[in-house]
Amino acid sequence: MKRDATRRGRSPDLPPDTLLEWYRQMCSIRAFEREIVSLNKAGLIPGTAHLYIGMEAIAVGACASMKREDFLTSTHRGHGHAIARGLDPGRMMAEVLGRSDGYCRGKGGSMHITDISLGMLGADGIVGGGIPVAVGAGLGTRLKGGRSVVFCFFGEGACNQGSFHESLNMAAIYRLPVVFICENNLWALSGPFAEMSAVGSIVDRAASYEMPGEKVDGNDVEAVFRAVDKAASRARKGTGPSLLECLSYRWEGHSIFTRVEIRPQQEIEEWKRRDPIERYRSRLLERGIATPSLLQRIDLEVAASLDSAVNFAKNSPPPDKATAFEGVYS
C-alpha cells in the first residue's frame, strides 16, 4: 500500500493524488472488513473482530495528518486506523486469522494488531485502555526531545471510563502533544449514547480540561482531516492537547461474534444512506477530481490488492505450538 498520504505535508490545497488516496484507503478498509465477514462465515476466524464499516472517513481523515514520527493508539475496532496508517493488510489479515505471519505471530489477533515501526502502539481490547497509554507516549516523546504527535482514538463508550478523565486532565496539565479523537458511533454495544452519557456531546467535556474541542461530521473525510490537522498543528506547536468528537455509525453489529442486534433497523438504514464512501465518491466526481472510470480503476485495484492480502494470510501457516510458551519476557 502507498503511504504517501501519511507522509504528505499540510497544504490547505490538497493535491488530487492525496484526495484520491483517501478514497482508496476508505475502500480498502471497507473491503478488508467485508472480507472478514465472509471469512467468518467460512469458519476461518478463530476469535472475534469488530468491524469499522461505516466509520472509514474518521481513520482516513485523521491519519492523513500524521507524520512519519507520530504515534497512534487504537481500539478494539482498530482495523481502519491500522490500514489508514499504512500497515500491511496481508499481515493484518494473517493476524486476524491467527497465522504465523501476522503482526503478532498469531498471539494477538484482531484486537492487538500493533506495528511499532509505524508508531502504531496497538489496538486495545480494553475500552478506554489506550487513552492513558497515549498520554504516556506524549510524555515519552517530549522527554526524548521529539516533535511527535500522538493520535489517540477511542469510542464514546470509553468516555465514561475513569481513564478518560484522568488522561485528559493529565495531558492538559502537562500540555502534551496528544489529539484525542472520539469516534462517537452512538452505541456502546447495546448502550445508546443518549442513555449512557450525562452530556449530549462528548466535545462539551473538553471544557472540563480547558482544552480546545471540536465536533465533526465523522462521515466527511475532509471535515475530519481539517479538524484533526488543526489539532495536530496545535500539538506540534506545543500548545497542548485537543478533544475532537467525530460523529458516525457502525453498520455492523458490535462484533462478528454478536448475534443480537437491538439497534432500530430504521436508524441503521438512515446511517447507511450517509455512507462516507458514497458521499466522497460523489464529491470527487462533482468537483472533477476524478472520473467514473478512474474511480472504477481504483475499485479494481483495491479488490486486487485485498485478494493478494487474503491469499497471503490464508497461505501463512499456523504458528508452531512451541511458540505459545515463548516471548512472555524480553
Place this chain on the structure above:
Amino acid sequence: MRTVSYAEALNEALKEEMRRDALVFMMGEDVGKMGGLFKVTQGLLEEFGPQRVIDTPISEAAIAGAGVGSALVGTRPVIEFQFLDFITIAMDQIVNHAAKSRYMTGGMVSLPLVIRAPVCAGIGLGAQHSQSLEAWFVHVPGIKVVMPSTPADAKGLLKSAIRDNNPILFLEHRLLYAQTGPVPEETEHLVPLGLAEVKRSGTDVTVVATGRTVPLALTVASSLSAEGIEVEVIDPRTLKPLDTATIVRSVKKTNRLVIVNDGCRTCGYAAELMAVIMEESFFDLDAPIQRVCAADVPMPVAAALQKAVMVSEEDIATACRVAMVDKLGRPGNPSEPKETQT
C-alpha cells in the same frame, strides 16, 4: 563498608541510574517537590528537573498508563504508587497492558517499566494502606516481582530492575526504610534479578522469608541457635522469577521448611512456594512444610489487633519448632494458622 539506610539506598539507585541513562525518569504522586511521602525520591527534582521528575495528579490509572505508553516509545519510566494498596486503581494498565504487551504482540514490544510501591503494614494505617498484594502480581505472566529486605539488596535490585526490559513490580516495606546496613560504594553495585540469597547458614531447618520478615527470621534464628536449633534463612529477593534451586538445595540439607510471608494466608505467596517445594523436593522433607502468614482478615488499626494479625517473631519460632517435631517432640504451643473470621 559504609552504612546506609534502606530509603537512602533506593534514593542512590534512582539517582545513579538517572545519571547513567537520560531516558530514565520518575513519576508519581508527591515524588518531586516533596521528595516522596517516605523521602525515597528526595533531591531528584533538584538534580534532574521537572521533565524527569514528574509530580502527578492523584490519577493512578493514568500514572500506570503513562508508564506503559512512555515505555512503548522508548523511555524507561519508574513510577511510584504511594501505597501498594493504591495500585488496585491501576490494575487494568498493569495487568492488561504492561504485563501482556510483549507476548500479545508476538515479541515486537519491550516494556521497561519499574513500578515502585511500599507495603505499609505495621504502622497502624488500617485496611486500605497495609496490604501485601505481591501474590496477585506473581500470578500474572509478564511481570517480575522484586522484594528486597536489606539496603544493599534494595539498591542493587532497583538498579537491575531499571536496566531490565520488562515490567517490574518493586516492593519496598515501610518498616524497612529506616533500617541501616552496609552498602558497597561503587555505582556498579548490581544484584541480579532471579537470584535468592542465603542470609544465614544453618543445618536444621530452612526458613524462606520475604521483605520485612527476613530480619524477623534472622532474629529468630539467633535465638533458636541458643537452643541448639540451627536455622538457615533464605531471602528469594525476587519473588518472580523465583530461584527455586537455592531453596531446594537448602531443603535437601535441612529436610525441613518454614515459609514466611506478610501476605494473607489463603492463596498467598507462601502457598505457591509450598506447592513448588512439594513438586520439587517432597521426598527430601522430614516434616510438613509450615507457613507463617498474615491472618485472612483486613488489617485492623489498634496496635494489639494489628500485632495479632501480622507475622511475628513468635510465630516464626513456633513454626520452626513444629517443623522439628520429630526431633524435639510436640512443642507446647503448636503452630496453627492465625484465626480467620468465618
